[in-house]
Amino acid sequence: MPSIHRRDFLAASAALSGLAMSGIPAFAQTPRRGGTLRVSVDQAVSKLNPLVTRVNPEYLVAELLYSGLTRLKVDMSAEPDLAESWTSSADLTEWTFTLRKGLAFHDGSPCTAADVVATFEAILDPKTASPARQNVGPIAKVSAKDDATVVFNLSAPFADLPVTLAYTNAKIVPAAVIKSGLEKLDRQAIGTGPFKLVSFEPERQVVVARNDAYYDKARPYLDKIEVLVFPDVSAEASALIAGDTDLISTTPPTEFGRLQKASGVKALRVPSGQFCNVNFGCDQKPFNDVRVRQALALTVDRAAMVDFVTEGFGSPGNDTPLNPAYRFYADLPAKKADIAKAKALLAEAGYPKGLEATLIASDRPGQRAQLAVALREMAKPAGFDIKVETMPHATYLDQVWKKGSFYVGFYNMQATADAIFSLLYTSNAAWNETRWNNTAFDKLVFEARATVDETKRRALYAQAQKLMYDEVPSIIPAFFDLLGGQRDWVEGYQLHPRGAVFRLDFVSLGANAPKRG
Amino acid sequence: MIEILKRMLRSPQGALGLVVVGLILLVVIVGPWSAPYDPEKMAPLMRYKPPSAQFWLGTDQYGRDILSRLLHGARATVVMAVLATALGTLVGAIVGTVSAFLGGRGDEAIMRTVDAIMSIPSLLLALLIVNLLGKSSVNALLAIALAFAPGMARVTRSVALAVRKQDYVNAAIARGESAGFIVGREMLPNVVAPIIVEMTIRVAFAVMLFATLSFLGLGAQPPASEWGLMVSEARRFMHLSPWMILWPSLAIALVAIGFNLLGDGLRDALNPRT
Amino acid sequence: MRETILDIAGYGLDYATPSGFTRALDDVSLSIARGEVLGLVGESGSGKTSLAWAIMRYLPATARETGSIRLTGQDLLKASEAEIDAIRGRRIGMVFQDPSTSLNPTLPLGEQLAEVLVRHRGLTRKQAWAEGEARLAHVGLKVPRQMMRRYPHEASGGEKQRVVIATAFACQPECIIFDEPTTALDVITARQILELFKELQAETGVASLYISHDLALVSQIASKVAVIHRGRIVEQGAVGDVFARPQDAYTKKLLAAVPRPDHRLVGMEAPEAATPLVEVEKVSVLYGRKPFLGRLLGRANTQFTGNREVSLSVMPGEILGIVGESGSGKSTLAKAMTGLNRFEGEIRFAGRRITGLSDMDRAYRREVQIIFQHPDSSLNPRQRIREILSRPLALYGEPGSRRDAAAIGELLEQVRLPAAYADRYPHQLSGGEKQRVAIARAFASKPKLVICDEITSALDVSVQASVVELLVDLQKRFGTAYLFITHDLNLVRQIAHRIAVMYRGDLVDLVDIATLSTGPLHPYTRSLLEAVPAPATAAA
């Protein structure tokens, strides 16, 4: 079954014009050990507690310091992490995970099933306010059969549990810490990850060093990793070009060109399901009328949008969150702009004179405003008078996000179709931003997650996507390729389509890498 | 008035200032009509074009003509700055004159408080206020006005105090004139001149402060062609087309220089000391 | 014939201005011999100071010169910069008008004296300081050692001027220019400085050019006098001759203008009256408010006294002169009486008791008017003469009274100004004219008492004379009483019926003009009288 998955994936990549794919693993010879890697990130690493991390730089650090039961491979399938194996009951409602032997936290205390149980109970406790709560799957009860065995009882059949357990926030922390209070993890890291925390300056840099007690004796290859914060993306690129840093986790399209030209730098690019969308509040005027949503969708020139928003490093979207990078992507006919039809629909909906709306876009990342302004212009001819309002991300989160009825969203690719659907579009979605609340859609997704059979499942997801394609709960005009860059002495790094996964413990430095203290 | 103008034209700053500011005002007035293209018209195929016969200053990330955007943006940028300064000056002038007229403890209290407020960097104050009111050109305007008020209050007060000491004011008091008459007819006319000078110079600061706010994403909103916003947007595309960031930057600098020159020219013209 | 030190021949000076050349000096010829003192007399703008700069070779780049200025034969016009630097302070010294501005506020007095000695007499700094100390002692400074180390703001005006003089004499120059060296000083101090000058001059026999507007003063100290008017020397010769038998019309006018105590402009006796017009009863004025911090720290409060229990009265139609040096409280009293200062004590006016500002109603203000010292500051530069004059009419005029152009015209003619001036702005008038407007403004309300606060001290002698004459004339016409405040004893003795002498806030004397020369006087008053030189012709 992974094989099929892999084929889809490569097909997807091929579909996107021939480019420097980083997908091909670079394990020609055994990696050199030792050395210090300088990774740059574009935001502050404010939160250290892995259960409540929220942004990619924080995920990156959490991943270095902590481990989950499973982790996500570049092909979006689950591989063992703390758990060395797992089985599920036939009806997919009970899953059993077996832990590796002799796991230990950085403070030396052993990591057992008890810690896993405690962690998941913390995650599921609303007071912890962990994003993982809605993303690890329909877990009803977690229990430890013995020190090495954890049992998950689900409230509903669920096929993707091993993958969802690899969720960025589902990292195992000591039961003791949970008991004494999680604040402890705001400043220190007690995990089972491949690296230990050396120093933590949220605004400037986080330094980690190899954890010799890591369960895999081979990894990590590096002695030390410095995570450097560059709030200014072009400076971040400059630093890589100048050789001050070795690796950029993600870089915007506007800088990618420089990286391609720079010598000694390998520009990294991978197709991904990451996308920018325009969320409609489907529960209130004017967007509760499907025709209005369709009308606006019809004004979008998606090819142009790919240029405007991704500088061409992306692919057009069809208003469904799935693209070829996803396993269950359904290939629907590409949507085209049709102003006349849009006008007509708008008139039908009762807006013959057109309609005004304020489209809100947070200022991070820049693509949001970029999309908003482009949409504004494209929609004009059809009679849409859109006022664009940008705001600081914090204000956006506080006032608009999940509350607003017309704003620009931005999402990482999720591990599975189910994950993205039940994160954003089902009635009980964690972030039900569109309030689309389409029972038919819910039913399809729910069925699909309980289905093991590949083809059946694919069919269900296809129908779900068709629904969105027609009803447009949100406009998804373009998907981003993930872009990054590295010095050519960096070996074994693969840009992960998920965007929130980095696997730096597989990275090593080539012989030609500069020696750093 | 006329001879002041004459005197200004005699000093290099004054003359240059008049010319530059004159040009700017011209752009402000006729800019929008003189623009060759629609400043918001996107052209997917015309993005990041360097200056050419077709696009004199090149095009931006949407393929919009930068020259047209500058011409349209002049209003947003300059007028706003002038208004903000005027408003700030008005508030400051009132506080300052009152303080000077009260004198004694009242004056002391007011001025100490003004000093206190002035110890918050005006940019920071503006930042906080804009965040408070929500970001928009108008709020930025208010913020800048408020940030300027204390400084203007100080200036006005010192000028007013100097005037207050003049014998014609004493004469008016001895004559038994009403406070209103003294402030309105005897003092104010003699206070305005220096204040106008200060104002002109501050317009330059206002332009910069405005641009800075927009640059920090707290001023004008896209797709507006306010110059500071243009710079901050252009930064992201710096490496795809340096022109995008160069032109609005120059425009801002030019306006600031213009008003600085004009202010100094006025000052020299009004008190030909050296 | 003694050797000629400074010889100026046919010297002319023009300044280049955007609108062509303006003549500053025209065909000036003077010569000063060793031991001589040439008094150069002229009014402001006559070019006397320009001549001083010309001699010192301190002229702007716009200057155009003709003729010659010779210092013992050497033509300074041809001298190089270096030569001039060597001459300045070494062979020609200069004493300036105002010691408080001619001394560097941030350098010790001693340093400013010593540096000259170092520069011109090649002394080491140490020697220079020792020498400087001696010099200061020589110009009569009590504690030279401390004085050397003091900063300008730590010394009195007189002391500073002595330091300046010591500096000028430091290198035994052949010639010294004195540019109104006493005008900025108090009468008595001025007197002492003058004495000092006489001694030093006699002792060193330096050729002195003494520039002054004060004929009386010049007549005291100069051997020769030259009268300069509009850049030309209109008359020169021995002091006695010029003062006794002036040839030039301007000189005559100038001499006539000099106030002479013996030459009264009004009768000795004030018009008879039963009750006084104004009575000032134990009026005290305190300046500055008590700083709470000062008290907090138990420091003596920083307030200082402007007037201490001053009591006096003015009869209707009387001219009461108030004299005293600056800071003696003359103006403070005037301000108190016009409600510009809050005061303790009481003022009785036409029987009404006035104990504070609130009591000064319109009626009182109409009857009591004030005229200030500086006409250019007392007229609002942004108002036309018409507006300025129409205010009092508007304020005090009876309902029926006229405020039209004609009324304004009358007011102007009263002070002998053309009615056409109504449309002018103050800056378009001369100092004298401005002061006349101020007078007209004061008389607009037909007051019973006019307080004249040093109203002539900012004016030139000739202008002053005409203004005084105007005042006297108005007094005769309207029987107005004056409170005439001045530091010029000679002037006040011409017109006052009684004289009040103030000293450091106290009223020390209040005497009839008649008894001034005879009656018993407060010692300060006496020293004041002695300090004031009687004009030359009194001697001649």
Place this chain on the structure above:
Amino acid sequence: MSPAYILKRILLIGYTLLVVSLIVFAITQILPADAAVMMLGENATPDALAALRLKMGLNDPIWMQYLHWLGGVVRGDFGVSMRTGQPVAPAMIEALGRSLLLALFSILLMLAVAIPLGIVAAVRRGRAADLGVSFLSYIGVSLPEFVTATLMVLVLADWLQWLPATGYVPLTEDPLRGLRHLVLPVLTVSMILVAHVSRMVRSELVDVLHSDYIRAARLKGLSKRQVLFKHALRNALLPTITIVALDVGYLLGGVIVVEEIFALPGIGRQLIVAIQARDLPSIQAGALIMATTYAVANFLADICYAWLDRRIQYD
């Protein structure tokens, strides 16, 4: 110098800070952000929020909150950052240190450049040199920091690759790299300062050169040089002390932008981050610390000035 004067100035600082604290607190109170929401993040549940609000005393009346906060401030406790959950004060103080380092270098560079420029301009008044200087200073005062900074990055860092574009390395960690990172920010900041101060020096010096005592000195036969360096300069430079102190106010303002652009984790950047993240305690601390720095700088300047210039009356 009288102790009363000093005491008075110190009391003034106290008053200043009180006013500032009020303003800042007021603003931060009304800022559109729920402190609790900010801390718990978007996944917070109502009950969790309620609990936290209670814990943070957000339900107390405003004035109680203010007094409570002020009490903390007096004890040097500015509360805990909502973003990082770490105590605010240490972070801010450390940031201030970095900013002051930037300010210090900028002021030194400024003095080294501005004063000579000013002197030349004043002495060669009206000549080419003067015009040149004033032209430069006009450019200087008229370019917003973000423009200068951006252009410098573009040219010096990206095109010529002479200097690192942004970032910060503590001098203690690696002096050389640290300095290299400081060059661009210092250049940017000092640019406006130079422009400003050189103009001040010029006009002050021009005034002084017109004063009677300078003329007197010349007429005593002292050479131009002597007069300039012994008599004029001292008096002309005195006022610039105050100017420099006032510029500290600008510095702190300008530093906000400069640090933001060069990603220099000084107090200015801390503030921007705090403002963007609605991290109220950090905003309050940052603003207050800035105001304090400004007030103290002026205090020192006044003392310094009063001490140097003995003419001043002390109250």
